Amino acid sequence: MEKENILIEQIKQKFGDKVELKIQRNKRVIAKTNKDTIEQLLLYEKEKLGYIHLAHISCVDWIEDNKFELVYITWSPKDKINILNKIYINRDNPVAPNIDYIWRQANTYEREIREMFGIEFDGLVGEREFILEDWKDIPPMRKDFDTLSYVKRTYFTRPGREDAQDVRETIANRTGEEIPEFAKKYTR
């Protein structure tokens, strides 16, 4: 844990109380901060501490607290430590800083989070549609998106299949057609 302690000291010296630090376990450090400091923190980690690899950006919906948690995970090829940099943003007006000028691949993560959670990133350039197509509902990864009611609203049973009966029978009943003898044996 020596490297982790040195890392925590370095970040503390630079940011003081603005960043809350904790060693989660061997090779994992959690750094909680706010959205005004996150850009400086990530830049500092990348430029000064050697955390040049952005491993992941994740988002968790804490609907009970009315917050979104954004997690920026960085990694250093020298220390081999992952830092989980976290910020919490308000769920009512979810806006976060854009960091794709620090790591260009952040653009993809941000586009996905924008689409799936409805979080806006200041100045993010890129097509709005990433995975979903013609999505009109609330962002689907939010906790208040009800998958079951969406399915009931969107999809329907094909007419004639409500009770899983044979389609040929339904058609025959509707049109008065004769079902050929050879096909009758398959009907229930």
Added chain:
Amino acid sequence: MRKKATTIYLGPQHPGITGNMMVRLEVEGDTVVKATTHVGYLHRGFEKLMERRNWLQSFTIVCRICVPEPDPNEENYARAVEEIEGREVPERAKYIRVLVLELSRIQAYLLWYGGQAASTGLYTMGQWSIGDRNYILDLFEDLTGGRVYHMYIWPGGVRRDLPKGFKDKAFRVMDYLEKRLDDYDRLMFDNAIFQKRTQGIGVIDPEKAIEWGVVGPPLRACGIRSDVRIDEPYEVYDKLKFEVPAFKGGDVWTRALIRRFEIRQSINIVRQVLEQMPSGEYYNKIPNPHKWALPPGEAFVKTESARGEFAYYVVSDGSTHPRRVHVKGPAYVHAITLLENLLVGQNIADVSVIMNSLGTCPPEIER
């Protein structure tokens, strides 16, 4: 005079990848001037589904996230759950997990051999390697009951012990494959066409590789020795002897050489695991899955898959269901930002060569 650019839609089905993904290419003559990746053909909403299922039910979904290589998903998910809960895993289960992961790596590389060779026109190679891959799938069938999706590595250990006669069979398959690799070399690596089509193509700048998020064989082909198995050893990798190659070059040819070297290492790892495997329990039983709640917490775990670092970010809120399971596969970066940049200036014919060399796998982008 500037030529007029033409737009070509490559995909969603094409030979460069396993899965469905479209790349919109703007070309002048034969040269790509702009490439844009479009995904959305495979989205199955697994991450959302997992939030509605309990911890054990979610385990049956994770392997389906990546078709060519499902096992790193299972292992990652199981290890994340164990880390949050603090559950111990028996030593024998750890060895069996490494065995499965390495067999999975070998079969993924054999699949890659087929794809990479076919993208340069060497179709015989694919017939051979995918035929030989079936021997690995036979081993999986004996061990897990499934050939492609195994649902075998679960929280607490593995689902079954090794069946009778498995060790002997596995040794025989490894001996056979090792001999076959020499045939592959003659057919693929000694082939002048393959060399010409891959050398100097799709070069990644080694200075920028880590910053751009490159992982796995493409990163090691830039001369950077980075592998989760040595950087942060999981399961029993710290007890095994193997080499992680790093060659300079950064092109498709070097990436192929890395995989050629690694498949031999994986065969050695499988042998070591089979020899060193201790006897004992293979499963630390979990409680009733319907009432099995994990303590609040989070885990970020990583595995080295055949295509690079595979990571899971799992959050528990103390309930019987996951709060969040976020999957990050190597293709998330390789197939979008990296690919879009690498393709600029390349010939149209080299697009699928480059895609294959990066291990593009759209199912893990969309989950």
